[in-house]
Amino acid sequence: MKSKTRTYVISRTLDNFFGGVFELLQFIGKFFRELTPPFEWKEIIRQCYYVGYRSLPLISVTSFVVGIVFTKQSRPSLAEFGATSWLPSLVAIAIFRALAPLVTALIAAGKVGSNIGAELGSMRVTEQIDAMEVSATNPFKFLVVSRVLATTLMLPVLMFYMGFISMLGAYLNILANEHTSFTTFFIKALEKITFLDMFSSLIKTFIFGFSIGIIGTYQGYNASQGTLGVGRAANAAVVASMFTVFIEEIIIVQITNWFR
Template identity: 60%
Template sequence: MQINTVSKKKYFLSKKVDSFFAGVADAARFVGDYFTQLFKPPYEFSEILRQCYKIGVDSLPLISLTGFIIGIVFTKQSRPSLSDFGATSWLPNLIGIAVFRALAPLVTALICAGKVGSSIGAELGAMKVTEQIEAMDVSASKPYKYLVFTRVTASVFMMPLLMLYTSFVALLGSYINISANEHISISTFIANAFDKINFLDFKAAVIKATVFGFTISMVACYKGFNAIRGTEGVGKAANAAVVTSMYLIFIEELMIVQIIGWFR
């Protein structure tokens, strides 16, 4: 019996190059779908709220500890340098600028990339390899809307709030360290810390946090949705979610700082 097969697939450039661009196109489509879903109700408010809780409230202990310690350590390490110039009274200003302009958005993003990104990557990866996402798809239950849209939206909303919270605990840590060494009232500390911070700094920090939040959850969802080969694939998805989003966060940080610089 003669068996026909479809003629061998021809590649545009080479198998590797073609699959790279196919991957880029697939990722772009995946991201683009989010913006399409923005205009398609229903919006899954209860699931978004549940994800906000998971992403926001569940991250608070780790962010509190990290932010607080960063505040203390950064103050402690900066003191000798300022002390050489008799400028320790500038510590609150320095900490305020450092926290708002760089540390809080970046540290919050890196912590969330580790905690939230790995969690989403592993959860969706496990759902993918156990065919749960396909099961949603074949029952017309719109898995992208339920799993991706909700997580990304929750992350976009929660990251700026987490960033502001990190700033608060970092400043608190800093104040404790400064007040243990110098006599300074909390009101003076706050006035000095915010003295050099303007609305553009605040806006830039919120924009950064929003972009980082989008990146972390989108990358994690994409990696989870594309997990293959059983439990090993789940581990790889979680790992790739963290590593890829960290790379992107640093690149985005650099780009946003450049862009904000044009407005200063």
């Protein structure tokens, strides 16, 4: 009896999971079908402002702290081998290959993903999306396409910004200890960064941005059950986005390593 119940629970969980994945794939398919002119340029620019400009304070503080802390924590290990002069290149590689794309994506998943999930969820339960539909406006194009494009386009910009601010934090820490000049620091830092590093990080953040946008809008657009549903949509947007970002990170790192 107990085993039957367990089997039922497992099969229902799997059913829900694969049903959800299938619906998400349909949602992605619809996104690409709706990705045709005329675009809602005003709304896309407004969303780029929200995703990009409004995330700058949080990204700035986080990246500055990441730069300082990473440099500070790496120094003792390098000092043991008398290799503190490698700090700039070590920090640059760590930041541009892994930390900047990943941390930017996680911040965006938390801040932007939850915002999109809650906003669209609230619009769904208060019938605002239905109101758009009956006023002969395509709500999918206006709400979903604009937001997904904004996250996809803005995340790479935020990633480069984060990388720069992190390097600034790292430089301040190095300056306090080694009195290295700004120019020397950046020459040493950038000499180990390859085109592949930058290119893979750029592609990675495009993919992260798309995932965060599509998951956030999917959760919000399909919200139900009133205010409870809005909370669930915001929460699910963050959790699912972060989970997806981690999976994508692992896959992209593997693929990139084949080319090194």
